[in-house]
Amino acid sequence: MGGHHAASGAAAWVAVASTGPYTLGWYPLDATGILIGGMATAGTALVCDWDHRHSTVANSLPPLSNVIAVGIENASGGHRQGTHSVLGAGFFVLLATLAGQIQLQTEWGLLSVGAGLLCMFMINIAAKALKLFPKSGFLTNWIFGLVMAGLVTWYAPDQWTWLPVSMLIGVAVHIVGDMITTGGVPLLWPLVVRPPKLLRKVPLLRQVWRPNGALSLPLLGRAGSKREWLLLIPVSAYAMVGLCVAGWSIAQSHWTTVAAAAEAWTRIWF
Numbered sequence: 454m455g456g457h458h459a460a461s462g463a464a465a466w467v468a469v470a471s472t473g474p475y476t477l478g479w480y481p482l483d484a485t486g487i488l489i490g491g492m493a494t495a496g497t498a499l500v501c502d503w504d505h506r507h508s509t510v511a512n513s514l515p516p517l518s519n520v521i522a523v524g525i526e527n528a529s530g531g532h533r534q535g536t537h538s539v540l541g542a543g544f545f546v547l548l549a550t551l552a553g554q555i556q557l558q559t560e561w562g563l564l565s566v567g568a569g570l571l572c573m574f575m576i577n578i579a580a581k582a583l584k585l586f587p588k589s590g591f592l593t594n595w596i597f598g599l600v601m602a603g604l605v606t607w608y609a610p611d612q613w614t615w616l617p618v619s620m621l622i623g624v625a626v627h628i629v630g631d632m633i634t635t636g637g638v639p640l641l642w643p644l645v646v647r648p649p650k651l652l653r654k655v656p657l658l659r660q661v662w663r664p665n666g667a668l669s670l671p672l673l674g675r676a677g678s679k680r681e682w683l684l685l686i687p688v689s690a691y692a693m694v695g696l697c698v699a700g701w702s703i704a705q706s707h708w709t710t711v712a713a714a715a716e717a718w719t720r721i722w723f
Contacts, residue, residue, distance in 0.1 A: 535642050
C-alpha cells in the first residue's frame with residue numbers, strides 16, 4: 454500500500470542516516486539531513502508507482518505530475534514493469550545524481566536547485582500517500598511543495614550526495630516491498646523469463662516464479678493484508694520516532710541561536 458511504502462522508506466532512511474540507538478549509521482548525517490532526507494525517502498519509496506497515470510503519485514502535483522506519469526507509463530511498459538526493475542532503479546538513482554549537481558551560485562550563496570525541485574516532488578508524493586492533503590484541490594500540494602523545495606535548495610549544497618542515496622534506499626525498499634506480496638516484480642525487465650509450463654504446476658515454485666516472469670516471495674500475502682498492517686505498525690512508529698528526534702534536535706539548536714542573539718541584543722541596548 455502507498456502509505457506503507459512511504460513509512461518503510463522513512464524508516465530505512467532513519468536507520469541508515471542516524472547514529473542514535475537502534476540504527477545502522479551507515480551514512481551518518483546531521484539532524485537536518487535526517488529530517489529532510491527522511492521525508493524525501495518517504496517519497497522516493499513511492500516513485501516506482503509513477504508508472505500509472507491515475508496513481509496517487511501521479512496526482513501529487515497536478516497537472517505536471519500527471520503529464521510525467523503518462524511519459525513514465527509509456528516508457529516503462531505500464532504499471533509494475535520497468536520502474537520495478539534493476540534497470541528502473543538505476544535510472545532513478547542516475548536522475549537523482551544529476552539533479553543533485555544542478556547548483557546555482559547567487560548573492561546568497563550556492564543553491565542546490567536540482568535537488569530542491571526533485572525533492573519538491575518526492576516529499577509531496579509522500580504527503581499525498583499519507584493523506585496529509587485534502588482529496589479535492591491541489592493548491593495546498595503546491596504551497597507545501599514549494600516550501601520544501603526552498604528548504605532543500607538552501608540546505609542541500611553542502612551535502613547534496615544524500616539525494617541519490619535517498620533515491621536508492623527508497624526504490625530498493627519499494628521493490629522489496631512489492632516482491633514480498635503475491636504480485637511480485639519483474640526484476641530483470643526488459644528481459645522477461647517465464648517459467649516452463651511444467652514448472653508452473655509446482656505449488657511452491659509457481660508462487661515464487663510467476664507465470665508472467667515476475668519474482669515473488671509472498672511473505673505478506675496480498676497487498677493490504679493483515680500481515681502487512683501488523684508489520685508496518687512498528688515500522689511506522691520507528692520512522693516517526695526517528696524523524697521527531699531529528700526535528701527536536703533542530704529546534705533545540707535553533708532555539709540556542711535565537712536565545713544567544715536575543716541576549717547579545719539586550720546587552721547592547723540595556
